[in-house]
Amino acid sequence: MKGTAASALLVALSATAAQARPVVDERFPYTGPAVPIGDWVDPTINGNGKGFPRLVEPPAVKPATANPRNNVNVISLSYIPKGMHIHYQTPFGLGQLPAVRWGKDPRNLNSTAQGYSHTYDRTPSCSQVKAVTQCSQFFHEVSIDSLEPDTTYYYQIPAANGTTQSEVLSFKTSRPAGHPGSFSVAVLNDMGYTNAHGTHKQLVKAATEGTAFAWHGGDLSYADDWYSGILACADDWPVCYNGTSSTLPGGGPLPEEYKKPLPAGEIPDQGGPQGGDMSVLYESNWDLWQQWLNNVTLKIPYMVLPGNHEASCAEFDGPHNILTAYLNDDIANGTAPTDNLTYYSCPPSQRNFTAYQHRFRMPGPETGGVGNFWYSFDYGLAHFVSIDGETDFANSPEWNFAEDVTGNETLPSESETFITDSGPFGNVNGSVHETKSYEQWHWLQQDLAKVDRSKTPWVIVMSHRPMYSSAYSSYQLHVREAFEGLLLKYGVDAYLSGHIHWYERLYPLGANGTIDTAAIVNNDTYYAHNGKSITHIINGMAGNIESHSEFSDGEGLTNITALLDKVHYGFSKLTIFNETALKWELIRGDDxxxxxxLTLLKPSHAAGGKKFHA
Structure with a gap:
């Protein structure tokens, strides 16, 4: 590709503001159904009772009337420097600026903060959804800054344009950098609605019992599996609901709900009895999952970063290319000769991380990052860094258009694109094939260089994709090439990830996967050997419709893996005790x-004063 063509394209596609807003290319028309619905028996938005049921979860605010015309359905907290951000969602606009009343006394909310609202043309729109309490299309952002650290505040969302006023709720602000007290964080990845109810139960318990915040490393809701009810079971996946091989990876017991009969006319699918135990509409999956998480997100900050399942309405086709026929040609329950899914196969509102960008609000703008894609924050003795492992680095898993073009093209043809093409969300100055051309790389370097280790001795980085695993994939090399050098240079203690649907704790690894034996005390205790090695943990077992991962033929455990669990679901609890000790625990969802x-120690805490040698 010519340099001038690349520059023109990237100027058009790159984000120009720290709080990115979705930019969707519509040069080629969308030719699929007006609203894709994963139910051949009942292809209606609201359901007619003949096919899969339309699942529901309670809204964040219980409406005051039986037939509300608007409602606050989701409330979610997130940190901003020296403050708190309150994000809430409604099906329709407020007719005024969004606001939050707040104060230190729940009986005297004597301050008011206002913010801004945004929306997108979701498919279907909330005007097409019968239940006002089960749809979000308007998203409201209110930041409260200059708050006292480590302090409980109370807040209330007032009524506006038909909504009901919320109860008086509360949040606790972040501890300042350097605060010496211990604290715990709930860390999770790859959590949808199916197979995650045990994890959800334990997560709600943790939020109630004093966990500081939750940190979700991508793959939120699995909205893009809306078609699970229409794709017949494939031979390469063990679960076939009501089919001939209903088994679960890892040999776990078959849940009782898998034994329920299918609605008449439906086909065996890779999911569960209710359309895969999730909604059969992409946007409704987001609504269902976010409302299910309200008991967590309105109590503690819920910090997120992107995964592959947030990119678009689908990732790949199923047997007989049923999605190509449906999304490209509007042929229901049909087939196509080849898999021909492109960027334009999804409705415009279901491309380029659009829903993800609207449904959360992370502190990218306040920390020099970009939107919900990369940002950082301090809490007590730790500095937490969220990076984008899906886009915005060379050879990223989700390509931008500049990687699709050939010859002297300035934009790719329709057939040259991929269904998950996305970004870039930051600026790109130079070749798209060089990671140092990307804004994200420079931001990460600057962020890590500014860390004051006398205040935040622990530095924890998370991305959705692992750098290493016994289950090897080519993307791991590209993630390492982009970020491993910086993480080692600046002495990052741990790199957390998901994507692979199991729990895998690795030994401390140096560059190119060399096991740092000097940093291993025993199988359950490591030293933080800053600059020489990093502790890697794959934490992708929160539970989702795709169940657990399995090794491919010919694969198995390698010597870099200390422990592997591909049977249980759950999340991980990270506890920072002090400047020299932290603990990582896998919390099982079932009980x-x-x-x-795993205990991770700084060298000065080592018994007997063990010294490292460069």
Missing amino acids: GTVGDS
Whole structure:
């Protein structure tokens, strides 16, 4: 590709503001159904009772009337420097600026903060959804800054344009950098609605019992599996609901709901009895999942970063290319000769991380990052860094258009694109094939260089994709090439990820996967050997419709893996005790017990004064 063509394209596609807003290319028309619905028996938005049921979860605010015309359905907290951000969602606009009343006394909310609202043309729109309490299309952002650290505040969302006033709720602000007290964080990845109810139960319990915040490393809701009810079981995946091989990866017991009969006329699918135990509409999956998480997100900050399942309405086709026929040609329950899914196969509102960008609000603008894609924040003795492992680096898993073009093209043809093409969300100055051309790389370097280790001795980085695993994939090399050098240079203690649907704790690894034996005390205790190695943990077992991962033929455990669990679901609890010790625990979703425990120590804390040698 010619340099001038690349520059023109990237200027058009790159984000120009720290709070990115979705930019969707519509040069080629969308030719699929007006609203894709994953139910051949009942292809209606609201359901007619003949096919899969339309699942529901309670809204954040219980409406005051039986037939509300508007409602606050989702409330979600997130940190901003020296403050708190309150994000809430309604099906329709407020007719005024969004506001939050707040104060230190729940009986005297004597301050008011206002913000801004945004929306997108979701498919279907909330005017097409019968239940006002089950749809979000308007998103409201209110930041409260200059707050006292480590302090409980109370807040209330007032009524506006038909909504009901919320109860008086509360949040606790972040501890300042350097605060010496211990704290715990709930860390999770790859959590949808199906197979995650145990994780959800334990997560709600953690939020109630004092966990500081939740940190979700991508793959939120699995909205793009809306078609699970219409794709017949494939041979390469063990679960076939009501089919001939209903087994679960890892040999776990078959849930009782898998034994329920299918609605008449439906086909065996890779999911569960209710359309895969999730909604059969992409946007409704987001609504369902976010409302399910309200008991967590309105209590503690819920910090997120992007995963592959947020990119678009689908990732790949199924047997007989049923999605190509449906999304490209509006042929229901049909087939196509080849898989021909492109960027333009999804409705415009279901491309380029659009829903993800609207449904959350992370502190990218306040920390020099970009929107919900990369940002950082301090809490007590730790500096937490969220990076984008899907876009905005060379050879990223989700390509931008500049990587699709050939010859002297300035934009790719329709057939040259991929269904998950996305970004870039930051600026790109130079070749798209060089990571140092990307804004994200420079931001990460600057962010890590500014860390004051006398205040935040622990530095934890998370991206959706792992750098290493016993289950190897080519993307791992590209993630390493983009970020591993910086993480080692600046002494990052741990790199957390998901994507692979299991729990895998690795030994401390140096560059190119060399095991740092000097940093291993025993199988359950490591030293933080800053600059020489990093502790890697794959934490992708929160539960989702795709169940657990399995090794491909010919694969198996390698010597870099200390522990592997591909049977249980759950999340991980990270506890920072002090400047020299932290603990990582796998919390099982089925009973809340600890499935794995790792202690990470700084060298000065080592018994007997063990020294490292460069």
